[in-house]
Amino acid sequence: MAFAMFLCCLFKIGAFVEEDVLAVALRIFNRYLELVRKLQLTYRMEPAGSHGAWSLDDFQFLPFVWGSSQLTDHPRLFPKSFPDEDIAATYSKDYMFLACIHFIHKVKTGPFAEHSNQLWNISGVPFWSKVNSGLLKMYKVEVLSKFPVIQHTLFGSLLPIKPASNPVTSDPVVSF
Numbered sequence: 001m002a003f004a005m006f007l008c009c010l011f012k013i014g015a016f017v018e019e020d021v022l023a024v025a026l027r028i029f030n031r032y033l034e035l036v037r038k039l040q041l042t043y044r045m046e047p048a049g050s051h052g053a054w055s056l057d058d059f060q061f062l063p064f065v066w067g068s069s070q071l072t073d074h075p076r077l078f079p080k081s082f083p084d085e086d087i088a089a090t091y092s093k094d095y096m097f098l099a100c101i102h103f104i105h106k107v108k109t110g111p112f113a114e115h116s117n118q119l120w121n122i123s124g125v126p127f128w129s130k131v132n133s134g135l136l137k138m139y140k141v142e143v144l145s146k147f148p149v150i151q152h153t154l155f156g157s158l159l160p161i162k163p164a165s166n167p168v169t170s171d172p173v174v175s176f
Contacts, residue, residue, distance in 0.1 A: 001143065001153075003032050004062055009158045025066050030096060033063055037103055060100065065139055067097025068132040079131050083112045083123050 007024055010016050016024055039045060071077055081087045082098060085105045092102035104116055113120040125131045143149055155161040 001062065001149070004029070005153065005159060012158045026070070026096065029063070029066070030099070033060065033096075033099070036060075041107070061135075061139055061143055063096050063100050065132065065135045067095060067100060068128050068135055070096055071128040072132060074128060079123050079125050079128060081123075083116075083120060085112075 007016070007029065011020075011024075077087070077091065077095070077098075082101050085102075088098045088101040088105055092099040101119070104119070105112075108115040122131055122134070125134065153159070153161075
């Protein structure tokens with residue numbers, strides 16, 4: 001999340017412009033993921049606060065959101081096909097979501113439905129647009145709204161934090 005926030009700051013100061021969005025997500029952020037995965041494999045790094053089989057991925061969430069967006073309206077690749085190890089390997093260089101799945105196949109053993117239960121459930125969703133909207137909602141709830149995650153974020157003029165009222169509970173929540 002810190003690197004994504006860094007990229008966001010680069011947009012805010014004008015280092016990147018709106019036309020750079022795809023290149024930043026699919027080239028720069030993707031290269032960052034490759035580096036992080038190499039570090040994870042080399043040093044056998046484990047995630048802090050992992051949800052194990054009940055979470056999306058032990059290390060990353062945002063590439064699933066962006067990757068599912070990349071696959072929206074794809075004519076041949078549907079959510080039901082991504083757990084297939086061969087499909088993930090074949091298309092991992094072209095699609096961020098499938099690169100995430102390919103990495104999971106590299107680091108976890110056993111049936112996909114057991115070691116990545118949440119993703120297995122997502123594969124039952126018929127359309128990528130629905131996968132993407134669900135993942136975006138889940139990201140807001142499971143990442144951005146969690147104090148243990150957000151407590152280390154440095155807010156300031158580029159990334160302000162504003163208290164907001166939650167219409168459901170009327171308890172203060174964080175708004176971005």
